[in-house]
Amino acid sequence: MTPLLEGRQLRKVFGGLIAVSDVSIAVQPGTIHSIIGPNGAGKTTLMNLISGIYKPTGGSVWYKGQEITHMPLYRRAHIGIGRSFQITNIFPNLTVIENVRLAAQALSSIPWQFWRRADSHKDFINQALSHIALVGLSDSILKPASMLPHGGKRKLELAILLAASPELLLLDEPTAGVASEQVGEIIHTIDTIRAQGDKTVIIVEHNMSLVMGVSDRITVMHSGTVLAEGAPTEIAQNKEVQSAYLGELYSDVMQPKTGEGKHDH
Amino acid sequence: MQTPATSIQQKPAWRRTLDTNGVFLLWTAFLLIFPFLVGAISGTSPTGRRGESVFQQGVMIEYLTYAMLAMSYNLIFGFTGVISFGHALFFGAGGYILGGAARALGGETGVIVGVVLAIVASTGLGLLIGIVSLRLKGVYYAMFTLAVAEMFYIFFRRNPETGSEDGFGLGSSLPELLGQRIVLFYLTVILFILMFLFIRRLMFSPTGAVLLGIRENENRAKTVGYNTLRYKLFAITLAGVLATITGMLYALLNRKVGPEMFFVNFTVNPLLHTIVGGIGTFIGPILGAVGLSWLERTIRSTVLTVGESQINIGQWWAIILGVIFVAVVLIFPYGVVGTWNRAAPHIRKWISRFLPGRNAESG
Ligand SMILES: Nc1ncnc2c1ncn2[C@@H]1O[C@H](COP(=O)(O)OP(=O)(O)OP(=O)(O)O)[C@@H](O)[C@H]1O
Ligand SMILES: [Mg+2]
Numbered sequence: 001m002t003p004l005l006e007g008r009q010l011r012k013v014f015g016g017l018i019a020v021s022d023v024s025i026a027v028q029p030g031t032i033h034s035i036i037g038p039n040g041a042g043k044t045t046l047m048n049l050i051s052g053i054y055k056p057t058g059g060s061v062w063y064k065g066q067e068i069t070h071m072p073l074y075r076r077a078h079i080g081i082g083r084s085f086q087i088t089n090i091f092p093n094l095t096v097i098e099n100v101r102l103a104a105q106a107l108s109s110i111p112w113q114f115w116r117r118a119d120s121h122k123d124f125i126n127q128a129l130s131h132i133a134l135v136g137l138s139d140s141i142l143k144p145a146s147m148l149p150h151g152g153k154r155k156l157e158l159a160i161l162l163a164a165s166p167e168l169l170l171l172d173e174p175t176a177g178v179a180s181e182q183v184g185e186i187i188h189t190i191d192t193i194r195a196q197g198d199k200t201v202i203i204v205e206h207n208m209s210l211v212m213g214v215s216d217r218i219t220v221m222h223s224g225t226v227l228a229e230g231a232p233t234e235i236a237q238n239k240e241v242q243s244a245y246l247g248e249l250y251s252d253v254m255q256p257k258t259g260e261g262k263h264d265h
Numbered sequence: 266m267q268t269p270a271t272s273i274q275q276k277p278a279w280r281r282t283l284d285t286n287g288v289f290l291l292w293t294a295f296l297l298i299f300p301f302l303v304g305a306i307s308g309t310s311p312t313g314r315r316g317e318s319v320f321q322q323g324v325m326i327e328y329l330t331y332a333m334l335a336m337s338y339n340l341i342f343g344f345t346g347v348i349s350f351g352h353a354l355f356f357g358a359g360g361y362i363l364g365g366a367a368r369a370l371g372g373e374t375g376v377i378v379g380v381v382l383a384i385v386a387s388t389g390l391g392l393l394i395g396i397v398s399l400r401l402k403g404v405y406y407a408m409f410t411l412a413v414a415e416m417f418y419i420f421f422r423r424n425p426e427t428g429s430e431d432g433f434g435l436g437s438s439l440p441e442l443l444g445q446r447i448v449l450f451y452l453t454v455i456l457f458i459l460m461f462l463f464i465r466r467l468m469f470s471p472t473g474a475v476l477l478g479i480r481e482n483e484n485r486a487k488t489v490g491y492n493t494l495r496y497k498l499f500a501i502t503l504a505g506v507l508a509t510i511t512g513m514l515y516a517l518l519n520r521k522v523g524p525e526m527f528f529v530n531f532t533v534n535p536l537l538h539t540i541v542g543g544i545g546t547f548i549g550p551i552l553g554a555v556g557l558s559w560l561e562r563t564i565r566s567t568v569l570t571v572g573e574s575q576i577n578i579g580q581w582w583a584i585i586l587g588v589i590f591v592a593v594v595l596i597f598p599y600g601v602v603g604t605w606n607r608a609a610p611h612i613r614k615w616i617s618r619f620l621p622g623r624n625a626e627s628g
Contacts, residue, residue, distance in 0.1 A: 051488070077490030089488075091481035102478050105471055106490035114472035121471070164489055 002065055004029040004200045005050065005081075005168055011058035012045050019045040021224040022059070027168075027217075032194055032201045034211045037221035043204040044086055046221070047172050050202070051083040052076045063168070078107055082166025086173040086204070088153045090160065092146035096137055099145050099156055100128035103163035131159045134192060136185045151182040158189055169193065171203040175210065183207065190214055212236070288548070289461075296454045299325060300447055312447050322450040323518065324562070328555045329457045330515045331534065335542070335550035336460055337507035338535035343545035344468055345500040346480030348403065350532050351394070351410025354417055355505040357527035358390060359383045359512025361427065364522040367438040375438055380513060387509035391502030399497050411529065418527035432523030435516065443517055453514050460507060465547055467503075476500055480545070541593050543600030552601055561586055 003026035012020040020042040027033045035043050048054040050061055052073040060069045063079060071079075091099045104124045105111055119125065132138055135155040140148060145156055158174060174190070175183050187210055193199050194214060205211045211218065211232070218235045220227040228234075228241045235241055295302075300311035300322050309316035334356060341347045366379030398409045422430050442448055467473045475496050478486040486493050516522045535550070538557055543549025564585050567578040578585070597604040 053484075053488075072492075073487045074490050074492045077488065083488050089482065089485045091478055091485065093481055094477060098474065098477075102474050102486075103489040105474070110471045111475050111491070112472055114467050114470045116471065117466075117469050118471045118474050119469075160485070160489065 001028060003027055003062075004064060005202070006062040007046070007050060007059065008062065009059035010046065010049050010056050010061070012042075012049055012054060013057045018224050020049065020056075023221070023224070023226055024059075025219055025226070025229075027200060027202055029200050030197060031216040032190075032203060032214050034215040034218045035202065035204045035221060036206070036208075036211055036218060037227070040223075041221040042224040043221055044172055045224075047083070047170050047202070047204060051081060051170050053083075077164060077166070080167035081170065082161045082164055082168065083170045084157045084161040084172060084174060086176050088150075088157055090145045090153060090156050093144055095142050095144055096132060096148070096156055096159075097125070097128055097141040100132055100159045100163045101125060103160045104128045104131075107164050128159075128163055131162045134162065135159045135189050151178045154178050154182075154186065155189075158186065162189075162193075167198075167200060169199055169201045169203075171201060171205075173204050173206065175205065175207050183210075187214075293458060296325075296329075296457075300450060312445070314446075319446045322446050326450055326453045326514070326518045328558050329453050330511050330518065331538065331558050332551040332554040333457055333460055333511040333514070334508060334531065335535040335538040335554040336464055337504045337511065338532075339539045339545065339550040340464060340467075340504040340507070341500050342536065343539055343550070344473070344480060345476045345497060346483075347399075347497055347501060348407045349410045349501065349504075350407045350529070351412075351414040352504070352508055352535060353527050353529060353531035354410070354414035355387050355390065355508035356512035356515070356531045357414075357417060357421070357522075357524075358387055359509035360516035360522040360526045361421065362386055362509075363513045364433065364435050364516055365427075367435050368433065371438045373440045376440060376443065383509050383513060384506055387505050388502055391505035392498065394505075395498040395501050399494055399501070411532075414527055414529065414532065418524055418529075421524040421527060428523075430524060432521055432525075434521040436520045439517070439520065449514075449517055453518075456510060456514065460510075461547070461551070468547075472496070472499070537590065539600070541590065541597075541600055543597075543603030543606070546600065546602040546606065549600050549602035556601075557586070557590075560589065 005025075005027045007023060007025045010020055010023045010025075011018070023042070023046060025033075025035075025046070035046065037043055045054070049056045049059075052068075052071060056069065060067055062068065063076075063081065068076065068079070091102065094102070101118070101124050104127045105118075105121070108124070110116075110121055110124070129138075129141070132141055135158050137148075137152060137155050137159065140152060145153065148156060154174060154176070158171075161169060161171070171190070174186050178186060190201070190203070190210070191214070193201060203211075203214070215232050217229065218232055219229045220235060220238075220241050228238050230238070300318050303309075303321045304311040304316075304318035307317035307321075309318045311318040311322070313319055334352070338349075338352050341349055362383035363376065363379035366382055367375035369375065370378055394410065394413060398406055401409055421427055421432075427433060436444075468477070475486065475491055475493075478491065479493050479496055483493050512526060515526070534557075535554070538553035539550045540553070541549075541557060542551065542553025561582060564582040565579040569576040569578055593601065599607060
């Protein structure tokens with residue numbers, strides 16, 4: 001089966017620092033593929049190369065068998081690639097509903113209808129509302145996004161991503177900095193996406209119980225390179241991974257104590 | 266759990282407060298009767314060649330052109346988040362192209378050709394400047410647009426064919442009809458109202474939503490699939506065309522054009538008017554433009570009589586206006602209208618506590 005997304009020998013250099021060093025990754029359609037690794041391993045940089053935020057120093061990105069290495073950021077949304085960010089990236093002075101509606105209309109034919117009222121397009125409003133409901137923000141639809149608490153912003157981040165119905169979802173630490181009692185709703189959202197079965201997800205996460213629970217495959221990164229790749233059970237038993245990284249973190253799986261945002265702030 | 270779509274048929278809160286139809290109708294009515302109102306009060310004819318009513322119509326036309334310039338500037342600065350220092354370029358282009366056509370062809374033909382030509386040219390100019398420079402970020406874009414506008418300013422100051430520093434008069438080449446003040450007045454009022462309604466409709470449209478998205482977070486707008494460069498190009502070109510229309514009215518009012526129309530004043534003034542009135546609000550730029558222009562005119566002509574001596578306050582108008590500007594910005598950090606919009610819900614809530622029997626929850 002051809003992978004939905006493939007990164008070949010991806011490399012990104014910042015000045016003298018090699019953030020991503022010849023990383024290859026192949027993501028099969030319909031699967032959830034996690035990327036884990038310690039802080040500074042290059043996970044976010046890899047996501048930025050795939051989504052087009054950065055141009056790679058070397059290597060190439062392929063989507064559905066087509067090379068997209070130099071495709072502009074906005075066009076990638078049109079071929080089905082969506083992205084959420086580790087550091088919350090929303091439209092602060094727009095209301096929650098406007099944030100999501102704006103994303104929902106992005107791939108349609110209406111954005112140039114400058115003579116029509118946006119709220120006359122009820123389908124986009126309903127689409128936005130159902131995504132807002134899915135992430136659990138229905139109470140706050142008319143609040144400006146900047147007024148949401150941190151957890152609410154993380155949920156909005158997800159709703160913006162879902163609104164455009166991408167085929168490939170790139171999730172960069174969706175639970176970053178979210179209080180443990182709210183992590184459940186975010187996991188619920190990811191489970192819903194998984195249950196629908198038609199989406200492909202690449203997810204970067206530090207929350208090991210989440211990763212072990214949802215992943216079909218896991219790539220472990222360390223200092224810009226791939227340390228190991230395999231099914232969750234293989235990764236959990238991999239000696240090299242255990243000594244380099246999982247050893248300290250794997251205990252989380254035994255006593256689920258979800259992320260406190262130790263790495264985000 | 267599903268909120269019905271109808272519940273947001275009433276627009277989002279911050280937009281609802283911007284929706285000022287009541288106020289809008291009031292000042293439309295005021296503008297429509299203005300010449301006759303002044304005429305009745307001063308006992309002068311609104312339709313003649315001179316007199317108080319005609320004079321005040323001229324003043325109002327000037328205020329309205331400043332308001333239109335600020336509204337067009339707010340479209341890019343307030344709603345799209347792009348800072349341009351070259352707005353005067355479009356204002357001047359409108360004046361000079363209309364003036365040039367009127368002088369060359371004369372009469373109605375001159376004006377019609379001039380208007381069409383000016384709109385076509387400013388569209389081209391907006392697209393050209395945008396394509397060349399919109400990739401520049403923030404301050405660099407602002408500097409580029411300033412440089413282009415200044416180039417035009419210097420060129421027209423030195424170009425003898427267009428009267429160098431003096432510019433040239435249009436009086437003899439304009440059609441009879443436009444020589445009547447009241448005709449120009451209603452023309453200005455109509456264009457002003459159309460521009461206001463057009464910008465408001467635009468900002469409630471799907472396209473307006475994208476412009477706001479670019480202002481709020483351009484990278485996120487790109488990530489969700491918008492070619493933001495195109496939308497910015499649209500916004501600066503549209504704002505340019507609106508400024509051009511304004512420049513034509515200004516030239517018709519003064520019956521002359523001069524290089525000062527390209528000067529940075531006609532960029533900085535709408536910028537200040539927008540800041541004072543409220544960036545990214547609908548009536549803020551109008552309020553700022555009319556308010557500050559009225560203040561300037563009033564201060565400049567004020568002479569205080571203290572005992573025997575007369576103090577001409579007018580000579581210090583720039584300083585006084587500067588102080589007022591600073592004070593307003595300090596008291597109203599989001600501009601007058603912007604600050605009011607933010608404070609209004611709190612004020613309403615506070616007042617409702619003192620109104621027993623009313624629903625204290627609302628607001
Ligand atoms: N824009 C940039 N300019 C310079 N260096 C960068 C940039 N982005 C990332 N880096 C560096 O690249 C390395 C990898 O960073 P990256 O953000 O990809 O790590 P990460 O695996 O996502 O870490 P975390 O778990 O903390 O999010 C780090 O050393 C980081 O400092
Ligand atoms: Mg990261």
